[in-house]
Amino acid sequence: DAGVTQSPTHLIKTRGQQVTLRCSPKSGHDTVSWYQQALGQGPQFIFQYYEEEERQRGNFPDRFSGHQFPNYSSELNVNALLLGDSALYLCASSWRTRGDTDTQYFGPGTRLTVL
Amino acid sequence: AQKVTQAQTEISVVEKEDVTLDCVYETRDTTYYLFWYKQPPSGELVFLIRRNSFDEQNEISGRYSWNFQKSTSSFNFTITASQVVDSAVYFCALSEAGANSKLTFGKGITLSVRP
Numbered sequence: 734d735a736g737v738t739q740s741p742t743h744l745i746k747t748r749g750q751q752v753t754l755r756c757s758p759k760s761g762h763d764t765v766s767w768y769q770q771a772l773g774q775g776p777q778f779i780f781q782y783y784e785e786e787e788r789q790r791g792n793f794p795d796r797f798s799g800h801q802f803p804n805y806s807s808e809l810n811v812n813a814l815l816l817g818d819s820a821l822y823l824c825a826s827s828w829r830t831r832g833d834t835d836t837q838y839f840g841p842g843t844r845l846t847v848l
Numbered sequence: 849a850q851k852v853t854q855a856q857t858e859i860s861v862v863e864k865e866d867v868t869l870d871c872v873y874e875t876r877d878t879t880y881y882l883f884w885y886k887q888p889p890s891g892e893l894v895f896l897i898r899r900n901s902f903d904e905q906n907e908i909s910g911r912y913s914w915n916f917q918k919s920t921s922s923f924n925f926t927i928t929a930s931q932v933v934d935s936a937v938y939f940c941a942l943s944e945a946g947a948n949s950k951l952t953f954g955k956g957i958t959l960s961v962r963p
Binding site: 838844 | 883895952
C-alpha cells in the first residue's frame, strides 16, 4: 500500500521564479492538503483540495495556488518566489467523511530553497 | 481561533528514562480532534495518535501513553523507557470537527535521547 509521495525532494530557485510541487495521495484517499513548514516551526496550513476544488484556505497570499486532478493527485504552485518562501512543503492526504475528521497522512515533503 | 502551545522546546534524556511532552490547546469548538505526530530527521510527519474531544479515556500503546484532560485543555504524551530511535521532533495538532478540517500545529518539541 503506497503512502503519500511528493516530488521533487529538493528544489533550488531564485527570487521571482515560479515553482510547481507535486503530490500523490495514499491509496484510497481523495483529499489533499498542503502545509508549509519553516525551519524550527510547526507546519502551517496552505489549502485543501477535494473533488478538484479548493475547499479550505489558510492565510497565504494568492501567489500560492493549487490544483487537483481526477486521479486525486495535486500540485502546489508558487509564483514570484520570495526568500521567505524557503521551507519544507508537506502534502497530506485523507479520506473525506461527512460529519467527521479523518486523519491526515503526510508525505516526505519537498525542500524548497529560494536564493 | 484555534491555538496549540508546546511550551517545551527541547528535551534531552538518557536512554531508558521516561519523558512527558506537554501540549495545551485553545478552541471555542465543543467538538474537536487532537493529534500527535512525530517528525524524524528525514522530515516526514508520522501519525501517532488521534483523540476526539468527547473521548477522555487515556490510552497506552506499548511504550507510549497519552493523557487527555479537557478541564485543563491538555493532551500530554509520555514515552516510557525511551530509546535512541525516539529522537525526533514531536508535534501536537488540533482540528475542528467537520470533514477534513485543517490541522493547527504547535511549534514542536525536539526530543534527544542519548545512549
